Structures are given as C-alpha cells and as structure tokens.
Amino acid sequence: MQLDENIKLALSGVSDHKFRSFLTMLGIIFGVASVITMLSIGEGAKREAIAKYQDLGVNNIIVREKNLSDNELEEVRARFSQGLSLQDAEVIREILPGVNQVASQAEIATEVKYADKSVKSTVVGVSAGYLEMMNYTLKSGEFIQESQYNSRMKVCVLGAGVATLLFAQTDPIGQMVKIDDQWMEVVGVLASKTLFTETVGELAARDLNTDVYLPLSTFLNRFTREKELSNEIQQITVQVENSATIVQASQLVNEILKRRHFNNEDYNIVVPYELLKQEEKERQIYNFLLGAIAAISLLVGGIGIMNIMLATVMERTREIGIRRSIGARKADIMSQFVAEAVAISITGGLIGVVLGVSLSLIVSFFTDVSTCIRLYSIVIAFAFSVIVGICFGYLPAKNAANLKPVDSIRYE
C-alpha cells in the first residue's frame, strides 16, 4: 500500500474518534508544551545572566570597597591600610601584565537639583574611558572628555532616570544642575539601563539610571568624603586583554592589594566572567533536570498512546480480519496502526508546540520571568513526540498484524 493511502487512513482513524484521540494526545500535548515552556524559561534566564555579566564586562575585574562599620574602619586604618586609592589603581596598571585599562571611581550619594526639582542620586567620579569599559551607551551629547578630565571641568553626564525626572520638557544638554553645592554643566545623557537589578557576587544591586557622572579629578577636588576615614575611591575596574587569563590576573590583583593594604581585606574582588562560568555550570544541572522531566512526561504520554492503541486493536479485530481477507499484508496492517499512533503523536506534538509557545509568551507577558523560545527546543520536543509515537505504536501494531485472518474475520 502506498504512503499517501496510509496517511489518509491514519488521519481518518484519528478524526473518526476525535474526543478519544484528543484524550490520548493529552499526555503528548502537555509533555511537549512543558518541554518548550521550561526550555524557554531556562533560555530566558541564561540570556539575562549573560547580559548581566556582559554588562559588567566579561574582561573586567572589579575591585570594590567593603562596606565597613565605623569601628571596623578605624581598625583597618590603625593597621595601616589607606583603603582603596588612586595609588592602588596606578600600581595595578603598572604591575599587572595584559592589562588593557584601569578605571577608578569615587561615589557619593547626594541630591541633584534643577530649577525647582531635585532627585536623589549617586554621583560617580570617573575617568574618561569609563563609558567604553562599562559598555554604556549615550542617548545624547557626549561623555566626559580627556581634556575635561585633565582640566577638572565642572561638567556632568546624567543617567536616564535623572534626566527624565529633572528635565521633563527641556533638552538637558548645556543646562546647569546643582550637585550637592556645586553647579555643573550637563554635557551628555546616558541611554536607559534596565539591568543590574540584582546582586552579582559582592556587588550590590543598584539602579544605574539614577547615576550622575563627573570627571574623577573634579569630583576629588570639589566633594568632601562622606566620612573622614572613608576610602579615597570606591571602585577600581581593571580591564584585561584576554578573558582566558582573567582568573590569574584577579589573583595577582589580590596579591598587589593585600600587600598595599597590609593584609587588611577591606575590599572585594568580583570577576563577572568567573561568575558567568559558575552559573553556566549550575545551569547544566538544571538543564539535565529539565530534560529528565521532559523525558518522563513524554514517556507517560507514550504509554497513554500505547494503551489506547492496544484497546483500538482489540476493538477493530474484525476490521483487521476484513482487510486481511481482501489482501492486506501483515506489513500493511502494521503500518496502518503505526501511522495512526504517529498521527496521534504528531497532532499532539503540534498542539503541544502551539500551547508551549503560548505559555512561554504568557509567562513573560504577565510575570517578571523572561523567556526566550529557541527553534531547537521546538524541534527537539516535536521530534521526541514523533519518536514516542513510533515506539509506543509499534507493539499494538505488531499485535494487530499478527492476528490470524481466519480468527479475526469471524470475531464478534
């Protein structure tokens, strides 16, 4: 019998018992849908993580001051540590091999005012190359220039949130804002950043949109430290040329700082690349679990198909006998029933794909969980459902083919 006749026969077998076929499909439908949904949630989380670490720079080593209480601060000062300083940054730049750039930043929490509006902000003093190092993008204007840095000009770049709050109507470029008690000219506005909403390693989550950036030289010249014993700067970001040697580089940075801080650990070192690798490893376990769940649900779906197909063969003994008596070979009967099982599992698989894709979209639409549907997950889920149909349709089909025509034709 030709293939097209087999397909026609299988489809009519499914559509003749729509409700029963649908119930049989449920296992496959939910199996496929759950595989696609779970994979898309996993993929979404992975992308978010990668974006998060890429945001911090995969070639970056971030050295950040430790949050110490006044007592602890006094203690480390008594043990000769000067805290993070520009000098530290300078030494790292000189000693560390394979270093690309070193940026220092000092921070102060204060109010930024324009006209009658004011907004709480983190004012960050940075060097000129900071923008490229951190992968930030400008919305308008320009970032702090080398010349502005060198001549300690009173210019600033606003984070997107600050700009929208202070300048609802007017173009902020060229306007003067008051930061703490200093007037600064706005030279640029950053594009909005949604990321860095959760703690990464030792780096606390912070809304980067409320940042205001100044030349570090201006900052150190114009603003007093929050406390007398505070560190000179809050963060040193070291960019290396090659992420392959970043772990050794970070260890070396640690050695340098340990010596310079007289073994006082008043800083933390965060290597986003290393964290990314770690998280990838954890995700592998998670993916394996997902795979296991998916396999089990599809297995259960397959058993459901087998169960119904076995019952169908019993019920259709007479039909099998009739077909055999008018010339159907064993192989014809066999392929008829396998095709029917495959038709059920393919239809179930297709419905499952639609359901899984919709579920993923619904999840990302109504919750904070971000999802990402990859083509390969659809292909895998669908291919599995077809394989399940073939495997679990085989035994019932074999039973059907092995029925003796003499007996089955007279079966009541």
Add this chain to the structure above:
Amino acid sequence: MIKLVDVIKNYAIGENEIPALRNINLHIAKGEYVSIMGPSGSGKSTLMNILGCLDTPSSGHYFFKGTDVSILNDDQLSAMRNSEIGFVFQNFNLLPRLNSLQNVELPLIYAGMPAAERKKRALEALERVGLSGRLDHKPGELSGGQRQRVAIARALVTHPGILLADEPTGALDSKTGVEIMALFQELHDEGNTIILITHEAEIADYAHRNIFIKDGMIHSDKCRVVSD
C-alpha cells in the same frame, strides 16, 4: 483451476488434535458453479478457509491455477487473496466508516493501483451489481440486500479467479435472497467461477454441482442437469 490433493486439516484443542478435514480430494474447473453443503461442524468452513487462502492445510496440497498454495508464505497468501479470491460473507463484512465506493476500492488499494484507475474499476463493479446510485452511502445507510451487493462488487473488483460465497443469503430475507442468488447466476453466466458454501438445500440447488461434506470428508459430489 482448483485442485485439492489429500488435504488434511487438524486443529489443536488443548493437547488433542481434532480433525476438521480428513483427506479431501477435489477438482474444480474454471467457470464451474459449485455448492458445498454440510451440517454445522462438518468442516465446510474449514474447507472454505483453505480454498480462500485464509488458512493452509496441515498436510496435502492445494493447487490454484497450478500454484501450490499450501507452501506459500503469509505475504504470498495475502497477494493470492487480493488478486484471485473474491469473498462474499454472510454478514457482508464491509467497513462501516467507508462509503460504498471506498469499500469497493479497498482491495485495489492493497493491490497498489493508482487512484484514478481504482475509481474507474470500482464504479464499473458497483454498476455491475446495480448500485451506481449509492456510491456515497455508508453500509449503515443501505439495506441488507444493498450491502450484500456492495460486498459482491468488492469481490468482483479485482477480477478474481473465484468468487467464494459463504452463506451469502444467510442474513437476508427470502425475497432479497432470491435476488442475490439471481445475481450470482448472472455472474456465473458471464463466466465467473463460483463456490457457494451453505447449509440450506434450496440455496445449494442454485449451483450446478453439489458437494456434500460430512465429518470432514466429501460425502457426495453430484452434477445437476440445469434446465434453463
């Protein structure tokens, strides 16, 4: 055309071998109209199964057009049933979900015939049995006589060597039964070889040669002079 040589068929029930056919020797020529009659349990159904290639003898030989059927494998038997045997059953044995045309086309599908030719042949067969107007009807929408006509069309559609009718009037009222037997008569007149299995003497009388079996053996084999 058909030649049975020392055919024996035993059935195993538990540990006992029950003989259903004991040493049958039979010769049926092309174009004959033969009835096989016998009480229930006489072995006539077993004989029909063997003649219809649904079953093979325990020993002995069955030659169909010179081919020894008793040594064929399952696929070859299927092909044999498909091309050479036209079955007509007491209870019609049509597929309930297919309409008349599809039911008649079915053997040709298994023969691998292209769709267009299949349809043409099926239409011819249905026309021959006088059911051209019932192509789209499913068996449930047809009367008993019409269903049997569809079944006969299905048996005829492959142009088989023999028509094998197993109690073809058993499920019909007597008037319809007479009509069906008239149809068989016509088919015989057109040159078809017909084997009719029945336990009713009146039905057997339609045939030109009556074989009576009892206890698995041929009890009598008589040719009848037919007055036209």
